[in-house]
Amino acid sequence: MSPSLLSWGLTPSHSSGRRGGPGVPQLRLFGEETSRWSKRSRRYGPGGEQGGAVGVGEGVLRREVSKWLAIPLLHRASAMSRRPLSLYASPWTSPAWMKSNGDVRGKGTLKGQAGDKYHKTWANYFVKFLDEYAKHNVSFWAVTAQNEPLAALFTPPQFPTIAFTAAQQRDFVIRDLGPALTRSPHRTRLIILDDQRIHLPHWAKVVLNHFVAGWTDWNLALDLIGGPNWVKNYVDSPVIVDSSKDVFYKQPMFYHLGHFSKFIPEGSRRVGLHSSRRCLICQLEHVAVLRPDGALVLVVLNRLGWEVPFGIQDPAVGFIDAVAPANSIQTYLWRWK
Template structure:
């Protein structure tokens, strides 16, 4: 490869290749996704309103898991973080008595119609969740309209789900969720639709965001990574951005080890670290403004998970031996979370010559520039970065490597 050219940027080289910064100070995670009640990585099935017929949610109560685990951990994480954390809430299922199948799992949606009592109760459930967490000084930047609504349309789906079509989601946001949030103490909480695989785009966005009544309550579109190889990012993400540039795209779930052919934990897997880096770079280059890993830490089996949906995680904790392992994917994530500060803006990058390198560049709020480069090939690749202020900056991307370069204005 002859060169990588950050377009029209008068920067000079400051930092050197490879990850820099003290990882003992953390890797800069700033978004925490919090399940509303149980999900598959819980140890049991539960919601916060399991009393049938309680449409006014008089018996809405946080679970012991929230009081004893989630809330203390979030408070501790916030105390350790040098900047405020952005909390993101997602619900997996409504209470069984509000659903057509009378169960938290499997194929089922809300009873009745948008605007009806079941849909309004489900919207108020979101408000009550925000109110209860606020009592512990935990406020949420955003919430999604529900985890993977397509799963709730599948017969015999094995764990918690709530089915929505895009039309039903549009009308629920317009008639119930949007007005409920607007009338609450949290009218500025962001609402993200979809929270599912990008293969559903741009159709889902067209249905929901083309409606002015729903669109006024919505801030962004949440996507998961699981079927990213099925549909090109330009078709799903790029088209959605071009049609609705006023709504941001945000990655809300990703994990390695979910594929049945390669399931569960794989200690020391660099291939999975590359999978993370490839997907993040691809998303960033197609207008996604954030990317969220699913589990902060799992046990050596890839759980706990009540339905045995075991996957991998950047941190693996072996409680029986009182040790934990930082996976290669942990350090892969650090190239992005450590160096792409909140408020960074992506800039165009042009390359001369053919290359197997993948890359994305950003201007940070302090005016410095970050260039992240992934080499998934089996060969070292020599390249040069051209900066008008200093000329060509020679560098090498070793085989199967991830590099971070940064420039700072002199």
């Protein structure tokens, strides 16, 4: 795991921003040195294998973290947030000498098997990563065991990655990563599946099952073509930056995300919602939550190309008529008397 870029998440922690932003106080950091979200790939790999012994190159890791520009940005973001930022980190790949294919790119796995010197050394990288950031007053709410462990089996050969099956990640967590984090001074949580949600039911059965799931958006901000990305895997993001003009643009998804992150703070609980449909082709999507401050929040999404009238009834408060405009998302907030 190496110095990191920012992505943002809608997982268990949310708050309101000070200046009208979407209030997403959870940031995901991933390895800039070996992820594809940078202008070039740099073969960063501290430590090595000599005479059958393996180790973490702490000096190289320390130098890389100390010069990483994300640290002052994180400090500035923390100072602006009303609530503490929840950070979590995701590794793209181990150094090449730990991988079965001898390259940070491609479909290699960690050498050997769980419990051996390679797996224990890779687990120690997580702890050293947390150690070095802690020296700069940056702590992490969680780490993920691997970025897209199954997608690694299908990505182009130039992508940096490590492939894990659910059973392999389970054994790595049980024998290596879990004990390493437990022995460390960091109270960092561990996320098992940092991949597409279609894989979650199987992984929850094989690895762990605490009945918790979250969703993470990819990048907070990208350039005009959806990069930088040295493998040309361009995507979209809530904020688009035109560095040539020193301007940025907030896209519709920026405001869409805010309907959840701005109005549903940490500690909110989803509540039951009964829907009585009179129009079979006028279906709305919705979720209701009870906030810690006692307020109720209802988010209503209309994917249809026409407006849909509907009503909201709360026995403790009363009834209101409302309309969901075509292709809209709305948030309703009220308090019980």
